[in-house]
Amino acid sequence: xxxxxxxxxxxxxxxxxxxxxxxxxxxxxxxxxxxxxxxxxxxxxxxxxxxxxxxxxxxxxxxxxxxxxxxxxxxxxxxxxxxxxxxxxxxxxxxxxxxxxxxxxxxxxxxxxxxxxxxxxxxxxxxxxxxxxxxxxxxxxxxxxxxxxxxxxxxxxxxxxxxxxxxxxxxxxxxxxxxxxxxxx
Numbered sequence: 001x002x003x004x005x006x007x008x009x010x011x012x013x014x015x016x017x018x019x020x021x022x023x024x025x026x027x028x029x030x031x032x033x034x035x036x037x038x039x040x041x042x043x044x045x046x047x048x049x050x051x052x053x054x055x056x057x058x059x060x061x062x063x064x065x066x067x068x069x070x071x072x073x074x075x076x077x078x079x080x081x082x083x084x085x086x087x088x089x090x091x092x093x094x095x096x097x098x099x100x101x102x103x104x105x106x107x108x109x110x111x112x113x114x115x116x117x118x119x120x121x122x123x124x125x126x127x128x129x130x131x132x133x134x135x136x137x138x139x140x141x142x143x144x145x146x147x148x149x150x151x152x153x154x155x156x157x158x159x160x161x162x163x164x165x166x167x168x169x170x171x172x173x174x175x176x177x178x179x180x181x182x183x184x185x
Contacts (some may be wrong), residue, residue: 004067007060011097014055015047017107021048022057026064028038029079041078042049048082049089060108074123078120080134083113089140113138113143121152126160136167140174144182152173 009019017025027046028040048058065079075083078121086109094105113120117139126137136153143149155174 003063003068003080005060005063006099007063008097008099008102011102012056012060016048021062022060025066026061029082030065030068030073030076033114035053037076037078041082044082046170047083049085052089054086054091054094054109058089058094058095058097058104059103060107062086062112066112069116069119072119074131075120077128077130077134080120080131080138084134084138087113087138110142110145114142117142117146117148121148124152124156126156127166128162132156132164133167136171140171140178143175149177152156160179 003023007019011013015022022044025040026046028036029044031032031037031040044061047054048061062083065075065083069075090106092106095102096105096108120135120138124132125131136156139149139152141148149170153168153172157165160168
C-alpha cells in the first residue's frame with residue numbers, strides 16, 4: 001500500500017497495529033477476496049472511527065484509499081464504507097503527524113475524499129450494486145461542498161430502477177437537506 005505522504009506513525013496514539021500492519025489491512029480491504037475485505041474493514045473501522053469517534057489513523061487510511069481512487073483503481077464497497085465511517089465520525093482537535101508537521105484529521109479526511117469524489121462517482125454506475133449503495137451512503141454529507149453530488153444523485157434517480165433508484169432517491173433527499181441546512185439531518 002502506497003501512502004502519498006510521509007506519516008509520523010508514532011503520533012498516531014490510538015493505532016493498535018504496527019504501521020506495516022495498517023498497510024497490510026488496507027491492501028486486504030481493496031483486494032479480491034470478499035471475506036478478507038470484510039475482516040479488514042471491521043479491523044480498520046476500530047482503528048479509524050470506532051463508534052463515531054474519529055482517530056488519528058483515519059488520515060493515513062484516507063491518504064492511501066483516495067490515492068488509489070485518484071490513480072484510477074476502483075475502490076471496493078468495504079473501502080467506501082470505511083470512508084463513510086470516517087466522514088461520520090467526530091472528535092474535535094484530533095491531529096495526525098507528518099514528516100513536516102501535522103494535519104487536523106477531520107479537515108484532512110474531508111478534503112481528500114472530496115478530491116477523490118470524481119473517481120468515486122465514476123465507478124458508481126450501478127453495475128456493482130453494493131458499491132453504488134456505499135457511495136450513496138457516503139456522498140450526501142459532501143453535498144454542501146460539491147455540486148457534483150446532487151447532480152450525480154439526480155442522474156441516478158432518473159436513469160436507474162428498482163432498489164438502486166430508491167437508494168439514490170433517499171441519498172438525494174439527504175443531500176438536498178445538507179445543501180439547504182449545511183449539515184446532515
